[in-house]
Amino acid sequence: MKxxxxxxxxxxxxxxxxxxxxxxxxxxxxxxxxxxxxxxxxRTQLGWLDTAMFLPYAFVQMVFGSSADKYGxxxxxxxCLMISGISMASFGMWRxxxxxxxxxxxxGAAQSQAWPSCVKVLGSWFNNRQRNxxxxxxxxxxxxxxxxxxxxxxxxxxxxxxRDVFLIPSLLLLCMGxxxxxxxxxxxxxxxxxxxxxxxxxxxxxxxSEHVTMSFIQLWSFPMLKELAVSMFCVKIVRYCVFxxxxxxxxEQLHYGKGESGMLSTSFEIGGVAGSAALGYLxxxxxxxxxxxxxxxxxxxxxxxxxxxxxxxxxxxxFNISLMMITxxxxxxxxxxxxxxxxxxLAEREGRDIQASISGFINGFGxxxxxxxxxxxxxxxxxxxxxGMLYMIIVLSLLGSLSTFRGYxxxxxxxxxxxxxxxx
Numbered sequence: 001m002k003x004x005x006x007x008x009x010x011x012x013x014x015x016x017x018x019x020x021x022x023x024x025x026x027x028x029x030x031x032x033x034x035x036x037x038x039x040x041x042x043r044t045q046l047g048w049l050d051t052a053m054f055l056p057y058a059f060v061q062m063v064f065g066s067s068a069d070k071y072g073x074x075x076x077x078x079x080c081l082m083i084s085g086i087s088m089a090s091f092g093m094w095r096x097x098x099x100x101x102x103x104x105x106x107x108g109a110a111q112s113q114a115w116p117s118c119v120k121v122l123g124s125w126f127n128n129r130q131r132n133x134x135x136x137x138x139x140x141x142x143x144x145x146x147x148x149x150x151x152x153x154x155x156x157x158x159x160x161x162x163r164d165v166f167l168i169p170s171l172l173l174l175c176m177g178x179x180x181x182x183x184x185x186x187x188x189x190x191x192x193x194x195x196x197x198x199x200x201x202x203x204x205x206x207x208x209s210e211h212v213t214m215s216f217i218q219l220w221s222f223p224m225l226k227e228l229a230v231s232m233f234c235v236k237i238v239r240y241c242v243f244x245x246x247x248x249x250x251x252e253q254l255h256y257g258k259g260e261s262g263m264l265s266t267s268f269e270i271g272g273v274a275g276s277a278a279l280g281y282l283x284x285x286x287x288x289x290x291x292x293x294x295x296x297x298x299x300x301x302x303x304x305x306x307x308x309x310x311x312x313x314x315x316x317x318x319f320n321i322s323l324m325m326i327t328x329x330x331x332x333x334x335x336x337x338x339x340x341x342x343x344x345x346l347a348e349r350e351g352r353d354i355q356a357s358i359s360g361f362i363n364g365f366g367x368x369x370x371x372x373x374x375x376x377x378x379x380x381x382x383x384x385x386x387x388g389m390l391y392m393i394i395v396l397s398l399l400g401s402l403s404t405f406r407g408y409x410x411x412x413x414x415x416x417x418x419x420x421x422x423x424x
Contacts, residue, residue, distance in 0.1 A: 003192060006185070007125045013184055014118040015138055017077060019145030020176045021111045023169035024088045026149030028053065028104070029244045030262050033251060034162040043378040045097055050244050050374025052101035056109035058371050061116065062364025068117040068356035074184040077117035081177035083110035089170040092163030112367075115339065116360035123344035123355050124186050127194055131341035132291060136280010139336025143272025143328065146243060150269070154262040219361045222346065223414055224292075227407030228338055232366025234400030235299060235338075238306070238393040239331055240370040242268050242324070245377055245389065253386045254313065254320065267321040268328035275329025276336055283337060291342060292411055295334040296404035302330035303397040310390045331397070338404075339363040369396075 028049060035041045035049075068076045087106035094100060119135075126134045149169070156165045187194055219225060246268060250261035279298060287294030309323040343358040380388035 003125075003194070006187075006190065006192070010122060010125050010184065011134070011138060013179065014077075014122050015141040017081060017176050017180055017184075018114055018118050019141040019148065020081065020173050021084065021114050022142070022145030022149040023152060023172060024084055024107055024149075024166065025053070025111070026146055026243070027153040027165045027169065029247055029265075030150060030153040030157055031162040031165055032244075032248055033258055033261075034157070038162075039095060039097075041097065043382055044375060045378075047374035047376070047378030049097075049100060049104060050240075051371050053104035053108040054240070054367060054370035054374070056105050057112045058364050058367035059112075060109050060364075061112035061360045061367060064113070064360075066354070066357040066360070067113050068120045068360075069354060073117040073121040073186065073356065074180060076113050077121075077184065078177045078180040080110050080112070080114045080117065081173050081180060085170040085173035085177065088166045091166040112364070113360070115363050116356035119340050119343065119359040120356040121184060121186055123340070124188075125194060128345060131344060132284035132337060133281045135336040135340035135344075136283075136333070137277050139276035139280070139332075139340065140273045142335060143269040143276060143332050146269035146272070147266045150247075150262060150266050154259055157262075158259055219357060222358070224346070224407045224410050225358065225361065227403050227410065228342065228362050229365035231299070231400045231403040231407065232335075232338055232362055233369040234396040234403065235331060235334065235369075236366040237369035237373050238302075238397050238400070239335075240373050241377055241389060241393050242327070242331075244374070245381075246324070249386050249389075250320070256317075264317065264321060265324075267324040269332075271325035271328025271330075272332030274325075275331075275333030279329070279333030280337060280341075290408070291337060292404055292408035295337055296401050296408055298330050298334050299397060299401040299404055302327055303394060303401060305330060306390070306394045306397055310387070310394065313390075334404075339366070 032046050035046060036043075041049075084107050087103050087110060091100065091103050094103075122135070122138060123131065152169065153165045156168065242265075246265040247261045250256045250264055251258060256264060283291055283294035283298075305323055305327040309320070309327060312319040312323060339359050339362050343362060344355050347355040347358050376392070377389050380392060
């Protein structure tokens with residue numbers, strides 16, 4: 001019971017911590033219409049603001065993802081949350097594009113270590129059989145956070161104006177950082193051994209005192225890591241196109257109201273919550289030992305749902321909401337599997353304390369897609385209209401599925417060569 005109590009506490013705290021980061025990511029998507037109308041920013045400039053936040057997020061996470069391995073997940077995560085909150089507290093006071101970009105840059109760099117830190121500490125508390133289901137359920141924090149971030153931003157925008165959208169989320173994130181400092185712990189802190197893990201790496205005192213760092217080149221040479229990284233690159237471009245541009249698409253192309261566009265856009269994240277919670281269990285249930293195969297099929301299904309959304313876009317709110325929920329469930333559901341449970345198993349197979357490094361590499365490389373997404377979408381929509389963005393994300397989703405299938409084929413080959421060694 002003591003272990004289960006700690007597991008529940010760590011699950012809840014890391015869930016709230018990572019969900020909280022979206023309170024300072026999603027408001028930008030909501031206020032884009034205000035920045036365009038009040039400050040006369042073009043779509044290309046709005047796209048560059050996306051890049052200002054996502055470029056440091058991707059680069060710092062990919063290159064310095066080992067921070068949680070080196071300095072500890074609790075310390076790293078707490079610093080991330082507090083710096084993020086401080087950086088965005090005064091965002092609404094300014095009018096300059098360049099000041100906005102600077103604050104978003106700091107925010108993105110700070111939040112970059114939140115995911116690998118959470119993955120590291122959560123993975124240390126659960127064994128191999130539990131991981132897919134646990135990470136799938138835990139991964140709902142990403143999309144629930146998106147819903148909460150959007151809903152809070154729309155509420156503040158509606159009643160107080162867009163300039164007050166960022167202060168309250170900043171204060172909430174500062175409080176969350178304090179909670180992490182006080183209450184987030186690993187099994188090693190309590191000298192607890194988790195039964196059923198492939199190695200006692202996390203619980204051993206030796207692992208607790210030795211910190212392993214790996215270079216970009218070393219991580220790139222890991223089996224399947226390139227394929228998982230490319231897959232996340234494609235999947236994340238699709239997701240953040242929807243996250244950051246769907247409200248504006250609904251407003252300009254489908255002629256919903258401003259507040260209505262913001263709230264309807266949450267259908268994607270609501271689907272993501274359901275998909276993340278269910279797909280981890282379903283993949284474990286029906287593709288046990290073939291996690292990557294199941295993930296590839298799910299991404300392929302997501303591609304088909306995007307095609308259906310494109311075809312039915314003018315058919316009304318019911319079809320818009322339904323297909324965005326389905327797309328969200330399929331696109332978002334594989335995220336905690338590919339960047340959570342699979343990296344944890346790869347790290348344990350190597351017998352080294354590098355869970356955060358591998359997770360940060362995959363998630364960070366994937367986030368490079370969000371870096372190029374903003375300007376590319378801005379240019380595409382100005383040149384070809386909103387259909388240009390939709391065609392782009394359909395093609396990228398298909399490429400993500402093919403890359404995951406490629407990773408699965410490599411895994412099968414490794415399994416044939418070393419049947420006792422490969423488990424992911």
